[in-house]
Amino acid sequence: MIYMDRRLFQILDHINEGIIIIDEKLNIIYWNTQMEKLTNIKQEKAINRNLYERLPSLDRNYFRNAIDSVVKKDYKYFFSSSIHKGLITDSRKVNVRVNPFKIDNSRYVLIECIDVTSQALRIEQLKKFSNELYLLNKELKEKEKEIEKLAYYDQLTGLANRTLFYNMAEKFLEEAKRNNTKLGLMFIDIDQFKRINDKYGHKVGDQVVVEVANLLEKSTRKHDIVSRYGGDEFLILLPNIKHYNNYKIIASRIAIANRRVIVSDDIQIDISLSIGVSFYPRDGETIDDLIFKADKAMYCAKNRGGNECIHYITK
Amino acid sequence: MHEKDLTYDILKEIFNIGVGKAANMLSEIVGKKIILDIPNITILESKEDDEEIYKHFSALPQGALMVSSMKFGEKITGEANLLFPANKMRIFINLCIGQPEYMNEEDLNFTDMDFDIIREVGNIILNSIIGEIGNTLDISLKYTLPEVRLFNKSKFEIGLKDKEEFCILLLYISFIIDDVKIEGAVIINLTIDSLNELMKMTKDIEDDLYG
Structure with missing residues (x-):
């Protein structure tokens, strides 16, 4: 002992x-x-x-x-x-x-x-609190992303909205001026969109807009910016175009893409697009100039019966 | 085979026996399969040039380190430090207590409870390693319980280099728990006499093997 x-x-x-x-x-x-x-x-x-x-x-x-x-x-x-x-x-x-x-x-x-029961309890409480903060922070970050999305992207199509379009357009324009390169701008309008809306309703109209958005995204190059300008109007920025005529490659890709929208077994809509194109530096020095000229060219196409892509010609 | 390589292989074997026992005990405690392995060992002495020493230290885990330090004494004296990269410790701690983690896995804020878990694991691993040195030399040793601290790697290196004369046994250690592999190291500071004694005993084992 x-x-x-x-x-x-x-x-x-x-x-x-x-x-x-x-x-x-x-x-x-x-x-x-x-x-x-x-x-x-x-x-x-x-x-x-x-x-x-x-x-x-x-x-x-x-x-x-x-x-x-x-x-x-x-x-x-x-x-x-x-x-x-x-x-x-x-x-x-x-x-x-x-x-x-x-x-x-x-x-x-x-x-x-x-x-160490009381210490363990306090640590558990702190951990719980810190976890709540972590989750809250995560949630806020996700919301922030969502808000950013709402601010810069079109909700229906997921394409860039006007705000993002103008941000990118200014950036591309500055770059083109600095590097002496060409910047193309396409103005696209869906032919007979009002008739589609009137005949089939807005829901089908929206479906058509989404299909066109997908078609434009698929037909463009990786660094081109496709945006929804409003209603049935789309704008595409074509940076670093080597020759003015090269827009035709993209225009023909859009032309040959499948443009039949299947709404239901009974309803199939064949859509066509009127497209006008303008270029920096040939047609204007500012984005608004380029939009104005491309819009004019687009109307020209529309007046000729639509389903066409033409570039702006100075009178 | 180079004579020195054989001595190192014997030392490696001795330490692997030790950590094997530690792995069994840890597996039983946490109820998960744990594998511990010492794939490589190195001996560094203060007489070696800085570049050589630096080369070995640069192979250690980077960034913040979680270090468990245990002193031992009696016939041979020294300090053993178990180093693991701190950013892997969160996932490791959670695996040990079977708790799913909700927080950032690379979180470097550790509570006293977390340090206690590392202290326990460090204690078992270091006991087994130092214990094998004691076994090999047939001497009994006195141990302290490990202290656990977070270090910046560079500070830890400076702390070691400040010592005028040192002998370091550097063991690389890999820890596998539930398919998660954590690479760490054990740094044992020994006196030159203790190291010589250990090498002599290892040489005796070698002679016994090959006559």
Whole structure:
């Protein structure tokens, strides 16, 4: 039996952590009052009893191995309450430290049980709070993206809207001026759109607008900007056109694209487009100039029966 | 095979036995398959030029490091540091406690509870490594429980280089838990005498093997 001044044991009773001392045969030789509070097991019921018999929750393979290494190899162990639930008690979160010590050639093991329930609770609360902030922040960022989308993209077709068109147009125009390159602008209007709307209703009209938007996107180059200017009008920016006539390549791609819109089994609409084209620097110095000239050319096409693409010609 | 290579291979084997035991214990604790492996080891001494030492340190994980440091003493004295990249620790901690993570996985804000988990894991791994050195040399050692800190890698390097004379056993360690692989390192500062003793014992094992 360990010889120790009883007064030392009494001091351990005032320590704010649970203390168990066992001998190398795993018999409990000391159990302080804090241990009584943690486990509801009285000192007299614990002393001289086997550790695992008194605390069956410790009877786990790894814990037995750990105690063995503490006794034989002087290892120290730390078991955290986050990983080990219910190691000492189910109702509290307890960190456990296991240390060896030696008195008069006898080996003992000191098991410290530190109650961290209140800290764990506070950390959980902080984590919850920080998680709420994280989710809120994520939500706000998504909303911000949505607002940006609403501000720059047409809701029906997903194409660039007027605002984005003007931003990009100014950028492309500046670039063309700086690099002495050509910038093309196509003004596109759906032929007989009013008749489609009147005959089939606005819902079908919208469907036609969406199909045209898809068709224009598919027919243009990667860096061209297709935008919905309003109603059934579209604008396309064609940066870095090498020769004025090269717009014809894109115009022919639009011409040969499938333009049959299937509304239902009974209703199929063949759409045609009137397209006018203008160019920087030949037809104007500003975007408004280019839009005006392309619009004129588009009307010219329309007056000639539609379904045509013509470029602006100075009279 | 080069004579030195064989000594290194024996040392590597010794440490792999140790971490194998640690992996078993950790697997049992967290209820998941954990594999620990030491694929490579290096010995660095202060007499080597800075460039050589730098070369080895640059192979260590980059950025912020989570370091568990444990001192050991008695017949041989030194300090063992287990280093893992801090940005991998969030996912690692969550795997250990079986909690799905809602936060940014690269979050570097750790709570005391998180540090406790790393302390426990670091303790088991370092015990096993230093324990194997003790076993090999047939000596008993006294250990402290590890302290866990976050370091900036460059600061950690400077801290090591400031020591006038040092001998470092550098073990590269890979930790696999649930298909997540984390590459880390164990840096053991030993006195030159302790290292020489360890090398001598390893040489004896080698002689026993090959007569």
